Amino acid sequence: METASTTVITTENLTRTFGVNVAVNALTVTIQAGEVFGFLGHNGAGKTTTVRLLNGVIAPTAGAARIFGLDPTTHGHRIRARTGVLTETPALDNRMTARDTLRYFAEVYGVPVGERTRRIDELLGVFELGNRAGSKVGGFSKGMRQRLALARTLIHDPDIIFLDEPTSGLDPVAIREVHHLIEQLSHRGRTVFLCTHNLAEAERLCDRVAVLAQGRVLAIGATQELGRQLNRGHRVSVEINADDLARALHLFTQTPRVSLAEPAADRAMTRNGSVLIVLHGVGRADVPHLVRAAVEQGLDLYRIQPEAPTLEDVYFALQEL
Ligand SMILES: Nc1ncnc2c1ncn2[C@@H]1O[C@H](COP(=O)(O)OP(=O)(O)OP(=O)(O)O)[C@@H](O)[C@H]1O
Ligand SMILES: [Mg+2]
Numbered sequence: 332m333e334t335a336s337t338t339v340i341t342t343e344n345l346t347r348t349f350g351v352n353v354a355v356n357a358l359t360v361t362i363q364a365g366e367v368f369g370f371l372g373h374n375g376a377g378k379t380t381t382v383r384l385l386n387g388v389i390a391p392t393a394g395a396a397r398i399f400g401l402d403p404t405t406h407g408h409r410i411r412a413r414t415g416v417l418t419e420t421p422a423l424d425n426r427m428t429a430r431d432t433l434r435y436f437a438e439v440y441g442v443p444v445g446e447r448t449r450r451i452d453e454l455l456g457v458f459e460l461g462n463r464a465g466s467k468v469g470g471f472s473k474g475m476r477q478r479l480a481l482a483r484t485l486i487h488d489p490d491i492i493f494l495d496e497p498t499s500g501l502d503p504v505a506i507r508e509v510h511h512l513i514e515q516l517s518h519r520g521r522t523v524f525l526c527t528h529n530l531a532e533a534e535r536l537c538d539r540v541a542v543l544a545q546g547r548v549l550a551i552g553a554t555q556e557l558g559r560q561l562n563r564g565h566r567v568s569v570e571i572n573a574d575d576l577a578r579a580l581h582l583f584t585q586t587p588r589v590s591l592a593e594p595a596a597d598r599a600m601t602r603n604g605s606v607l608i609v610l611h612g613v614g615r616a617d618v619p620h621l622v623r624a625a626v627e628q629g630l631d632l633y634r635i636q637p638e639a640p641t642l643e644d645v646y647f648a649l650q651e652l
Contacts, residue, residue: 336363336364337363337364338361338362338363338364339362339363339364339398339399339490339491339522340360340361340362340368340385340396340397340398340491340522340524341360341361341362341396341397342358342359342360342361342385342394342395342396342397343359343394343395343396344357344358344359344393344394344395345357345358345359345381345384345391345393345394345395345396346358346391346392346393346394347377347380347384347389347390347391347392348392353545353546354377354380354546355377355380355381355384355391355546356377356545356546356547357394357547358377358381358394358546358548359394359548360541360548360551362522362524362539363522364490364520364521364522365517365520365521365522366517366522366523366538366539367513367514367517367522367523367525367536367537367538368522368523368524368525368537368538368539368540368541369525369526369527369533369536369537369539369540369541369554370524370525370526370527370540370541370543371526371527371528371530371533371540371541371542371543371646372542372543372544373528373544373650375545376543376544376545376546377543377545377546378495378526378543379418379419379495379526380546382416382493382495382524382526384396384403385398385403385410385414385493385524386398386403386407386410386411386414386416386493387403387404387406387407387408387410387411388407390404391404398410398414398491399413399490412440412441412487413489413490413491414489414490414491414492414493415484415485415486415487415489415491415492415493416484416492416493416495417480417481417484417492417493417494417495417497418480418495419495419496419499421476421477421480421483423468423476423479423480424468425467425468425469426467426468426469427467427468428464428465428466428467428468429455429460429463429464429465429466429468429471429479430451430455430464430465432468432479432483433451433454433455433479433482433483433486434447434451436483436486436487437450437451437486437487440486440487441487442486442487450486450488451486454482454485454486455482457482457512458478458479458481458482458508459478459508460475460478460479460482463475473500474500474501474502474505477497477499477500477501477505478501478505481494481497481509481512489521490521490522491521491522491523491524492516492521492522492523492524493524493526494513494523494524494525494526494527495526496526496527496528497509497513497525497527498510498527498529498532506532510532510535510536513525513536514536517538523536525537530641530642530643530646531641531642531643533554533642534554534641534642534643537554538553538554539551539552539553539554540552540554540557540642542557542645542646542649544649544650549649549650550645550649554642555639557642557645558639558640558641558642558644558645565611565612565613565614565637565638565639565640566609566610566611566612566613566614566637566638566640566644567609567610567613567614567615567617567618567621567635567636567637567638568595568607568608568609568610568634568635568636568638569583569607569608569609569610569621569625569632569634569635569636570605570606570607570632570633570634570635571605571606571608571625571630571631571632571633572604572605572606572631573604573605573606574604575630575631576594576606576608578628578630579592579608579625579630580592580593580594580608582624582625582628582630583608583610583621583624583625586610586620586621586624587620588612588613588617589610589611589612589613589617589621590611590612590613591610591611591612592608592609592610592611593608593609593611594606594607594608594609595607595608595609596609605633609638613637614637615637618635618637621635622635
């Protein structure tokens with residue numbers, strides 16, 4: 332039984348090449364039980380390869396990993412008995428019903444016979460598949476298939492859950508439910524290794540994230556800490572009269588330390604015909620001189636607010652380094 336400070340995953344210079352292509356390049360990471368760990372990176376960054384390495388599906392070219400203290404290369408079977416892996420494109424047997432799919436996996440994973448029905452009903456309920464339990468999977472929508480695959484991943488109540496793009500193809504309601512589920516798993520001491528392209532999802536759910544590019548970790552740390560580490564992406568948003576937009580952009584562009592002034596990305600026209608602009612390169616400490624500059628020029632300010640860098644800011648800043 333792990334406690335909150337138990338290391339469940341550790342890798343040292345974990346490396347995997349395919350020919351000349353280095354898919355995972357000297358990955359060194361330690362993950363504690365109960366963490367929601369985000370693994371972020373563009374297509375081809377090495378996320379899925381890492382999940383396969385950690386579960387002993389493929390062997391590393393160099394370096395090593397330990398899961399529950401076991402080497403996946405030699406103890407993959409024992410590791411997989413305690414991990415659940417939702418793959419990117421889960422293969423489901425279209426001829427089986429949802430209930431049979433779960434029953435089959437309960438058997439494969441050795442869920443005790445007396446617990447199977449309760450466990451299956453519980454998961455069918457959690458993933459709102461109860462009323463389709465007897466339907467063949469072949470007739471399921473993409474989102475229903477994804478939810479069934481998630482249920483299957485959790486059938487043996489694994490200690491570590493690897494989720495490779497778990498919310499892809501889900502509707503907003505289902506996405507929210509998966510997020511809630513991930514939070515619950517973490518509260519129950521389960522470890523979640525979440526590969527995602529969705530930066531808002533990672534920001535909301537993950538305790539720590541690693542940002543990968545071409546197999547290498549660009550940065551790793553607590554989700555809120557990364558922005559500070561990087562010391563980039565600071566912004567201040569300012570609400571002004573829409574009529575003053577051109578004048579305000581001109582003024583702020585010339586204000587010391589402002590690297591860029593632009594209308595907010597969503598072109599947020601707010602109530603009362605005001606508009607939001609974003610000043611880049613400045614933070615909370617700059618607010619007083621921004622206010623003075625605006626007042627001196629007779630600009631009406633309705634709101635001025637420093638914005639902490641989002642994970643999205645950090646992500647893009649890292650890719651540019
Ligand atoms: N079996 C394989 N044979 C050859 N090359 C592979 C194999 N598996 C992965 N690769 C290569 O390794 C690199 C990393 O791939 P991987 O699937 O891990 O990326 P990813 O981060 O999961 O990307 P995505 O976001 O698109 O899922 C890619 O360049 C890919 O082409
Ligand atoms: Mg992938």
